Amino acid sequence: MKIILSIILIYHAVSGCYSKISQADKLLLDVYMETRCPDTQVFIDDQLVPVTKLLGNYVEVTLYPYGKAEEKFVGNKWEFICQHGPLECQGNTILACAISMTNQSIYVPFTSCLMRDLNPLSNFRSCCEQFKLDLNLVNKCFQGQKGNELQHHYALATSSLVPKLVYIPWIILNKVYTQANQDQAATNLKALICKHIKVPPPPECS
Numbered sequence: 001m002k003i004i005l006s007i008i009l010i011y012h013a014v015s016g017c018y019s020k021i022s023q024a025d026k027l028l029l030d031v032y033m034e035t036r037c038p039d040t041q042v043f044i045d046d047q048l049v050p051v052t053k054l055l056g057n058y059v060e061v062t063l064y065p066y067g068k069a070e071e072k073f074v075g076n077k078w079e080f081i082c083q084h085g086p087l088e089c090q091g092n093t094i095l096a097c098a099i100s101m102t103n104q105s106i107y108v109p110f111t112s113c114l115m116r117d118l119n120p121l122s123n124f125r126s127c128c129e130q131f132k133l134d135l136n137l138v139n140k141c142f143q144g145q146k147g148n149e150l151q152h153h154y155a156l157a158t159s160s161l162v163p164k165l166v167y168i169p170w171i172i173l174n175k176v177y178t179q180a181n182q183d184q185a186a187t188n189l190k191a192l193i194c195k196h197i198k199v200p201p202p203p204e205c206s
Contacts, residue, residue: 021199023060025198025199026058027060027196027198028059029062029185030064031048032169033111033169033170034068034092034168035091035092036084040067040168043186044111047187047190048108049109050190051190055193063108064154065096065154067083067092067158067168069158077148078149078152078155080151087118087119089151090120091114091120093142093147094124094138096147096151097146098128100141100146101134110130110133113131114127171185171186173196
């Protein structure tokens with residue numbers, strides 16, 4: 001009986017260590033992306049979605065939906081020219097709004113959902129319904145000043161990168177860009193995250 005009790009206590013102690021990760025111990029993963037970029041879609045679907053499901057407690061993911069877009073201030077708002085055309089600007093703004101209203105457990109898979117159609121307006125409603133986002137609130141943001149300001153925020157963040165982004169997606173670990181991390185993230189994000197986890201590696205990394 002004592003042996004069984006000891007095993008149970010050890011299990012709960014270990015599982016508690018894995019589940020209670022302080023903010024300071026989390027890895028920071030920044031992904032600079034575009035909603036109509038094929039390489040971004042592959043990365044989101046094949047790497048980011050499964051890894052955040054598995055190791056989401058250990059990594060804080062920040063998406064920057066802007067990429068190689070350009071902006072200019074016209075009248076009383078910002079206007080954007082996106083690499084893959086106006087539909088991409090719409091998708092970027094929709095995603096920016098969704099990000100501002102949710103957390104990564106929602107906005108990472110929401111991104112994957114939104115990018116499944118080249119026209120983000122085609123599945124905007126169904127993706128909001130799937131992930132229980134308030135369609136009216138997201139649409140109000142997308143159509144209004146808030147969405148415009150969010151895109152400008154991402155424009156500033158992207159333009160301040162050192163080094164400047166060269167291609168999309170541009171992936172940064174712990175606020176420092178390296179080509180090695182970029183390459184590994186694109187092909188085996190799980191291994192990259194597990195290699196850099198600050199606390200004892202969880203069972204998912206074995």
